[in-house]
Amino acid sequence: MEEHLSVGQVAELAGVTVRTLHHYDEIGLLRPSARTSAGHRAYAAGDVERLREVLAYRRLGFGLQEIAGLVGNPAIDAVAHLRRLRGLLADQRDRAAAMVKALDHELAARTRGIATTPEEQLRMLYDTIGSAYPATRRTEPRIAARIWSALGDARTVLNVGAGTGSYEPADRDVTAVEPSAVMRAQRPPGAAPCVSAAAERLPFADQSFDAAMAVSTVHHWRDPIAGLREMRRVARRVVVLTYEASTSRFWLTRDYLPEFEQLAAALPPLADLTGAIGGQAEPVLIPWDCADGFFEAYWRRPQAYLDSSVRRAVSVWTRVGPEAERRAVEALRDDLASGRWAGRNRDVAALDTAELGLRLLVA
Ligand SMILES: C[S@@+](CC[C@H](N)C(=O)[O-])C[C@H]1O[C@@H](n2cnc3c(N)ncnc32)[C@H](O)[C@@H]1O
Numbered sequence: 001m002e003e004h005l006s007v008g009q010v011a012e013l014a015g016v017t018v019r020t021l022h023h024y025d026e027i028g029l030l031r032p033s034a035r036t037s038a039g040h041r042a043y044a045a046g047d048v049e050r051l052r053e054v055l056a057y058r059r060l061g062f063g064l065q066e067i068a069g070l071v072g073n074p075a076i077d078a079v080a081h082l083r084r085l086r087g088l089l090a091d092q093r094d095r096a097a098a099m100v101k102a103l104d105h106e107l108a109a110r111t112r113g114i115a116t117t118p119e120e121q122l123r124m125l126y127d128t129i130g131s132a133y134p135a136t137r138r139t140e141p142r143i144a145a146r147i148w149s150a151l152g153d154a155r156t157v158l159n160v161g162a163g164t165g166s167y168e169p170a171d172r173d174v175t176a177v178e179p180s181a182v183m184r185a186q187r188p189p190g191a192a193p194c195v196s197a198a199a200e201r202l203p204f205a206d207q208s209f210d211a212a213m214a215v216s217t218v219h220h221w222r223d224p225i226a227g228l229r230e231m232r233r234v235a236r237r238v239v240v241l242t243y244e245a246s247t248s249r250f251w252l253t254r255d256y257l258p259e260f261e262q263l264a265a266a267l268p269p270l271a272d273l274t275g276a277i278g279g280q281a282e283p284v285l286i287p288w289d290c291a292d293g294f295f296e297a298y299w300r301r302p303q304a305y306l307d308s309s310v311r312r313a314v315s316v317w318t319r320v321g322p323e324a325e326r327r328a329v330e331a332l333r334d335d336l337a338s339g340r341w342a343g344r345n346r347d348v349a350a351l352d353t354a355e356l357g358l359r360l361l362v363a
Contacts (some may be wrong), residue, residue: 004034004042014051021051029068030054049078051212056085060092087306087333088326098132109181132312134186136293139166143292146284147213150239150362154211155202158235159225160199161217165191166292167241175209177202199227204234211237216294218242219267220315228276232363238277240361241284243296244270250296250346250356252305255335256328259320270359279363285353296356300348302341306333 006216011018025031025041030051034042043051050071057067070076076084147171151157159168162176164186172191174192177199178184179314184194199221212235216229219242221227231238245264253260267273274281290297295314298304311317317325335341348354 002044004036004044005030005034005048006036007041007043010043010048010051013048016055019066024051024054027064027068029064029071035292046280049253053078053081053085060085060088071301084168084330084333087329091308091326091329094132094312098312101132105182109185133183134313136162136313137164137166138291138293140285140287140290140292140297143284143290144169146282146360147215147239147241150217151211151213151361152237154209154237156211156323158201158202158204158209158212158231159192160212160214160231161220162187162192163217164188167213167215168192175218175268198222199230200209202230202234204225207236211233211235211239213239215241216292218273219263224268225272225276232277238279238361238363240273241357242267242273242361244357244359248302250299251341251348252296252299252302252328252332255331255344257316257320257324259324260316263316263319273323274361274363275363277361279361281359283355284358285355286358288352288354296358297356299354299356302332302336302345305329306336 005013007018007021011021021041024099025032030047032041032043034044036042053071054067054191057070058064062070071081123224144167147167151169151172155173156353157169157172157174159165159174159176162168162178163180163183165176165188168191169173174189176192176194177197178187178194179196179198181196184196187194195203197216200223212231214231218227218240228238228240231240243264245261245267270281286296286299288300293304293310293313295316298310304310311325311329320328332341335344342349
């Protein structure tokens with residue numbers, strides 16, 4: 001006969017109150033599979049396993065209704081729950097580690113007397129995610145070639161929103177502008193000198209540079225049009241890598257992260273961006289093995305989006321918030337396991353490059 005535990009024994013072992021277990025029973029979340037002859041609740045090994053899952057999801061912040069849907073789903077077995085819980089906990093750990101690192105950088109910068117303006121202190125996004133950036137964000141040589149060729153014969157180059165220095169051409173006289181202390185602190189030794197400022201108010205006289213460049217940063221600016229006009233003011237040539245918001249083309253936003261649409265809608269239309277510098281936009285195709293881990297980079301490597309270190313280096317995931325991120329990643333994980341993703345995206349596997357709205361603006 002299968003051994004059963006009383007409600008008191010289970011409560012003590014699990015570190016919850018008897019009242020909690022009664023409540024879980026009443027709402028149908030965890031019904032003990034047996035009753036004693038006196039009518040008391042009796043929990044079998046399977047019930048205890050289910051309770052462990054319930055409590056683990058609870059500690060991860062899930063609501064009771066959401067948990068009921070998860071643990072009551074016959075398509076998800078115990079091993080799948082363990083895998084899912086492990087993934088969620090690893091995500092939390094990576095988020096916390098990224099924040100600890102960001103705070104360490106900030107403390108180190110302050111110890112060295114690097115002052116932060118009130119505006120900069122409000123710009124916490126890159127100070128929070130910045131420490132995860134170098135893990136996957138680096139210069140993609142094929143995209144760099146496009147940028148460097150657009151810079152023409154410019155000798156002096158201003159790199160606005162420079163971050164850790166990707167895409168800075170080594171053969172020119174570069175000055176970087178970067179508002180985040182965490183990003184500045186991660187610039188490699190020997191990198192171009194970096195000024196703490198924002199694109200919207202560049203601390204340089206008119207026409208100070210042969211060219212100004214900005215890569216994967218315009219969508220972060222408080223006022224992209226003002227920032228682009230500033231670039232135009234301080235440089236004779238302007239080169240900007242940005243994207244044209246077109247959500248339907250990318251399977252990730254179309255099928256898993258519709259919240260991206262709201263973020264994209266905040267960016268002015270491409271015509272306004274090109275208008276601000278008096279230039280033109282050229283499409284930039286993304287190679288399937290893109291070395292720079294920006295949001296769209298893994299379009300043919302969908303498994304990569306399950307890796308939290310990949311996501312932590314891309315601000316989109318932080319901006320949509322943990323709920324949307326968790327939902328999108330879980331759905332993608334399920335679809336990759338079931339073959340549904342492959343069925344829906346047959347055309348993707350056959351491509352070596354993808355047109356996902358990346359644009360080079362040149363003036
Ligand atoms: C995705 S990173 C790109 C960094 C670098 N250009 C690259 O390609 O690796 C975006 C950068 O824009 C910076 N940024 C945010 N707001 C800015 C602003 N108003 N002016 C200039 N840079 C800004 C962030 O601090 C961050 O370093």
